[in-house]
Amino acid sequence: xxxxxxxxxxxxxxxxxxxxxxxxxxxxxxxxxxxxxxxxxxxxxxxxxxxxxxxxxxxxxxxxxxxxxxxxxxxxxxxxxxxxxxxxxxxxxxxxxxxxxxxxxxxxxxxxxxxxxxxxxxxxxxxxxxxxxxxxxxxxxxxxxxxxxxxxxxxxxxxxxxxxxxxxxxxxxxxxxxxxxxxxxxxxxxxxxxxxxxxxxxxxxxxxxxxxxxxxxxxxxxxxxxxxxxxxxxxxxxxxxxxxxxxxxxxxxxxxxxxxxxxxxxxxxxxxxxxxxxxxxxxxxxxxxxxxxxxxxxxxxxxxxxx
Amino acid sequence: xxxxxxxxxxxxxxxxxxxxxxxxxxxxxxxxxxxxxxxxxxxxxxxxxxxxxxxxxxxxxxxxxxxxxxxxxxxxxxxxxxxxxxxxxxxxxxxxxxxxxxxxxxxxxxxxxxxxxxxxxxxxxxxxxxxxxxxxxxxxxxxxxxxxxxxxxxxxxxxxxxxxxxxxxxxxxxxxxxxxxxxxxxxxxxxxxxxxxxxxxxxxxxxxxxxxxxxxxxxxxxxxxxxxxxxxxxxxxxxxxxxxxxxxxxxxxxxxxxxxxxxxxxxxxxxxxxxxxxxxxxxxxxxxxxxxxxxxxxxxxxxxx
Amino acid sequence: xxxxxxxxxxxxxxxxxxxxxxxxxxxxxxxxxxxxxxxxxxxxxxxxxxxxxxxxxxxxxxxxxxxxxxxxxxxxxxxxxxxxxxxxxxxxxxxxxxxxxxxxxxxxxxxxxxxxxxxxxxxxxxxxxxxxxxxxxxxxxxxxxxxxxxxxxxxxxxxxxxxxxxxxxxxxxxxxxxxxxxxxxxxxxxxxxxxxxxxxxxxxxxxxxxxxxxxxxxxxxxxxxxxxxxxxxxxxxxxxxxxxxxxxxxxxxxxxxxxxxxxxxxxxxxxxxxxxxxxxxxxxxxxxxxxxxxxxxxxxxxxxxxxxxxxxxxxxxxxxxxxxx
Numbered sequence: 001x002x003x004x005x006x007x008x009x010x011x012x013x014x015x016x017x018x019x020x021x022x023x024x025x026x027x028x029x030x031x032x033x034x035x036x037x038x039x040x041x042x043x044x045x046x047x048x049x050x051x052x053x054x055x056x057x058x059x060x061x062x063x064x065x066x067x068x069x070x071x072x073x074x075x076x077x078x079x080x081x082x083x084x085x086x087x088x089x090x091x092x093x094x095x096x097x098x099x100x101x102x103x104x105x106x107x108x109x110x111x112x113x114x115x116x117x118x119x120x121x122x123x124x125x126x127x128x129x130x131x132x133x134x135x136x137x138x139x140x141x142x143x144x145x146x147x148x149x150x151x152x153x154x155x156x157x158x159x160x161x162x163x164x165x166x167x168x169x170x171x172x173x174x175x176x177x178x179x180x181x182x183x184x185x186x187x188x189x190x191x192x193x194x195x196x197x198x199x200x201x202x203x204x205x206x207x208x209x210x211x212x213x214x215x216x217x218x219x220x221x222x223x224x225x226x227x228x229x230x231x232x233x234x235x236x237x238x239x240x241x242x243x244x245x246x247x248x249x250x251x252x253x254x255x256x257x258x259x260x261x262x263x264x265x266x267x268x269x270x271x272x273x274x275x276x277x278x279x280x281x282x283x284x285x286x287x288x289x290x291x292x293x294x295x296x297x298x299x300x301x302x303x304x305x306x307x
Numbered sequence: 308x309x310x311x312x313x314x315x316x317x318x319x320x321x322x323x324x325x326x327x328x329x330x331x332x333x334x335x336x337x338x339x340x341x342x343x344x345x346x347x348x349x350x351x352x353x354x355x356x357x358x359x360x361x362x363x364x365x366x367x368x369x370x371x372x373x374x375x376x377x378x379x380x381x382x383x384x385x386x387x388x389x390x391x392x393x394x395x396x397x398x399x400x401x402x403x404x405x406x407x408x409x410x411x412x413x414x415x416x417x418x419x420x421x422x423x424x425x426x427x428x429x430x431x432x433x434x435x436x437x438x439x440x441x442x443x444x445x446x447x448x449x450x451x452x453x454x455x456x457x458x459x460x461x462x463x464x465x466x467x468x469x470x471x472x473x474x475x476x477x478x479x480x481x482x483x484x485x486x487x488x489x490x491x492x493x494x495x496x497x498x499x500x501x502x503x504x505x506x507x508x509x510x511x512x513x514x515x516x517x518x519x520x521x522x523x524x525x526x527x528x529x530x531x532x533x534x535x536x537x538x539x540x541x542x543x544x545x546x547x548x549x550x551x552x553x554x555x556x557x558x559x560x561x562x563x564x565x566x567x568x569x570x571x572x573x574x575x576x577x578x579x580x581x582x583x584x585x586x587x588x589x590x591x592x593x594x595x596x597x598x599x600x601x602x603x604x605x606x607x608x609x610x611x612x
Numbered sequence: 613x614x615x616x617x618x619x620x621x622x623x624x625x626x627x628x629x630x631x632x633x634x635x636x637x638x639x640x641x642x643x644x645x646x647x648x649x650x651x652x653x654x655x656x657x658x659x660x661x662x663x664x665x666x667x668x669x670x671x672x673x674x675x676x677x678x679x680x681x682x683x684x685x686x687x688x689x690x691x692x693x694x695x696x697x698x699x700x701x702x703x704x705x706x707x708x709x710x711x712x713x714x715x716x717x718x719x720x721x722x723x724x725x726x727x728x729x730x731x732x733x734x735x736x737x738x739x740x741x742x743x744x745x746x747x748x749x750x751x752x753x754x755x756x757x758x759x760x761x762x763x764x765x766x767x768x769x770x771x772x773x774x775x776x777x778x779x780x781x782x783x784x785x786x787x788x789x790x791x792x793x794x795x796x797x798x799x800x801x802x803x804x805x806x807x808x809x810x811x812x813x814x815x816x817x818x819x820x821x822x823x824x825x826x827x828x829x830x831x832x833x834x835x836x837x838x839x840x841x842x843x844x845x846x847x848x849x850x851x852x853x854x855x856x857x858x859x860x861x862x863x864x865x866x867x868x869x870x871x872x873x874x875x876x877x878x879x880x881x882x883x884x885x886x887x888x889x890x891x892x893x894x895x896x897x898x899x900x901x902x903x904x905x906x907x908x909x910x911x912x913x914x915x916x917x918x919x920x921x922x923x924x925x926x927x928x929x930x931x932x933x934x935x936x937x
Binding site: 143146147149150151152153154155156158159160162163235239242243246247249259262266269270273276277280283284285287288291292295 | 318321322323325326329330333334340343443444446447448449450451452455456458459463543546549550551553554557568569572573575580583584587588591592595
């Protein structure tokens with residue numbers, strides 16, 4: 001009765017209940033990126049601002065330095081007395097505000113990007129060395145990081161800029177040399193987590209030179225985390241540049257830095273508040289979209305850890 | 308515990324010393340301080356006089372040691388602008404800045420901690436979205452611009468508050484909001500993520516399994532563990548706020564140490580700038596030390612170890 | 613007397629990739645003074661089943677059941693406050709990892725007494741006496757001094773004894789132990805298991821013990837429910853299941869168990885557990901089953917024998933040779 005059970009398996013069940021083929025990391029990245037609104041907004045806005053900055057000479061309706069003393073402090077087009085010849089109005093010297101805004105984007109992006117690259121190189125080097133070699137080197141570098149964190153950077157940046165005399169290059173150097181701390185902290189901790197990973201141990205067992213292990217095995221694996229830091233530090237550098245320029249110790253007039261435009265507009269805050277509102281909103285949007293891009297990258301590469 | 312404490316204090320002192328050393332040499336490397344202090348149109352004789360008067364002709368190492376020796380006994384030399392001891396200037400101005408920093412910190416914690424907790428308890432709710440928006444905006448907004456916008460709205464369009472000066476407490480409202488909002492995103496994000504992590508912890512499930520009401524679990528089991536990292540970040544943020552006070556105090560014309568720093572920089576008053584760098588970094592390392600101690604007191608794992 | 617009766621329990625979890633049907637129609641019952649073992653591989657839904665009984669599920673999870681009857685009360689119908697009054701009071705829980713189930717910020721005493729103070733409205737003195745009594749009972753030396761210690765000061769074995777004491781504070785009628793020994797050293801495991809067994813006999817409480825370890829089942833359980841992919845595939849008295857498994861999965865599991873009286877290779881079940889996302893029809897084990905046939909794709913009948921043994925398979929009786937004996 002219970003003896004003759006059916007002959008083993010004719011139909012092939014082996015794929016019956018399995019999932020679809022697993023996605024590659026790149027496919028997962030794009031799939032998640034397409035659905036992440038903050039990331040898309042940030043990316044789109046940054047691309048747009050970069051294009052505006054690159055093509056500022058073509059897009060600007062006027063020469064950003066040309067003073068028209070007869071049409072000083074003309075309000076933007078949506079206010080009374082506004083007119084289409086100057087869509088965002090003119091400043092206290094009659095310069096076209098929209099053109100200055102386009103050219104100002106060049107300074108924000110240039111300074112933010114180069115300062116970020118400099119600090120990224122310094123911080124990553126220090127952090128990877130500390131994390132990979134550990135021991136005494138780690139103690140020294142950790143101490144350097146602690147010291148750097150204890151310095152009032154705004155004050156030091158201002159003092160140096162005041163003593164050296166400010167210029168574009170000096171602003172970039174000051175920011176680049178001051179903002180490496182977060183790179184170092186993140187590079188150090190991520191490298192430490194990697195150090196004992198099996199593939200690093202096997203690379204070491206194979207006798208690969210240490211610098212090659214660092215370049216070929218460590219760096220690619222901590223890149224995700226570093227790119228997120230890079231976006232945040234670029235935003236940080238842009239804000240600090242604006243603050244320095246606002247205090248008169250950053251980009252110097254007549255160059256149209258957004259921070260400097262706010263400083264120049266400050267004297268007209270009673271009756272022409274749009275003079276500070278427009279560059280301020282521009283800064284806000286730029287920094288916001290860089291931050292959203294960074295947050296988005298972090299969510300996409302590690303969706304669990306929304307900190 | 309006491310070994311832990313001593314180590315921490317030793318480290319804090321060394322860090323402060325290195326910061327002072329660094330700033331001292333940097334300010335000298337950045338240019339001839341005598342020329343900067345003499346200002347434009349000074350004669351060679353003026354510059355030479357200043358050089359000798361402030362000892363810039365001596366080797367830098369010697370200058371540093373004698374400055375440090377003085378600083379240890381509270382003597383930071385004389386301001387080149389006010390012809391007053393720097394220590395006196397700082398002690399006059401410091402209370403304003405500390406008061407502002409403290410008010411801003413309290414404002415920030417009162418805003419950030421409850422919002423962060425609510426956001427964690429109701430993730431993806433309207434309140435979570437609101438908290439996220441607030442923190443994203445706070446991180447992107449240049450604080451000097453926020454200060455100016457507050458002045459436009461609260462002092463010009465609706466004249467509710469005085470725009471500048473430090474005559475009365477109402478002068479401190481706008482600076483407190485600006486500085487406090489600056490620290491809010493970091494504190495709120497950390498509260499939220501800490502709370503989320505703790506709420507997912509096994510011991511929270513244990514408490515639920517014991518039949519303890521959710522409110523007790525939140526306030527007893529979750530909050531204490533979630534608040535630990537917030538203590539550290541709050542002290543770090545207080546340090547940042549003191550740095551940020553340079554800009555904010557000069558906008559609102561508050562006579563604090565930040566405004567003094569800014570004025571001293573523009574007057575090339577080197578002794579004052581140097582002293583302020585040291586004082587600010589001392590406060591900063593002191594705060595970190597305090598945070599470590601509070602953490603040790605709150606967290607039995609550190610306390611015993 | 614039936615202590616707990618569960619009918620058609622479903623638990624689903626919303627994940628990024630879709631709805632995970634983690635528990636798919638589980639039936640269980642346990643009588644007073646009985647130890648029920650739930651066994652299965654990780655991910656089969658056994659822990660979720662246990663958590664689901666008390667409503668201790670993550671927020672992303674949804675539970676539904678025809679009935680979860682505990683001492684004549686249907687837990688699917690009671691309100692949150694009434695459920696809280698049962699949790700920790702009439703049903704005690706013992707969790708897997710004693711390193712993480714205790715709050716690092718509070719003393720042992722505080723955490724032991726918390727539930728007792730809450731449910732019994734007892735004085736601190738009474739709660740303390742009860743805690744000291746239980747710490748002694750669970751074999752902890754210097755019990756009174758332990759009350760002021762913090763979890764990180766104790767070893768894993770001690771902590772698990774404390775977690776057990778905590779579950780016993782209010783003399784529960786039912787104890788649910790979720791992998792109570794998995795995180796412990798092998799030598800400690802045996803001690804903890806016999807402690808649970810002793811206490812269960814002493815208090816004549818019902819115990820549900822969840823494990824992936826058939827050895828634990830053999831030592832502890834009066835009856836067993838074998839779970840696979842969110843379903844109970846076979847249930848019955850322990851001796852019946854061990855001596856004559858009816859479901860090919862149970863047979864496979866048993867052949868994976870080392871046995872000193874047997875020589876030769878240890879068995880293994882080929883393949884992996886299928887994804888539980890989305891709906892599934894038919895037997896979930898058919899992708900790995902040596903006896904799979906076309907009817908396995910359809911709804912699977914449940915067979916019962918008079919001894920209380922039931923199994924869910926297209927084959928009405930256990931095929932020869934599957935145990936490898």
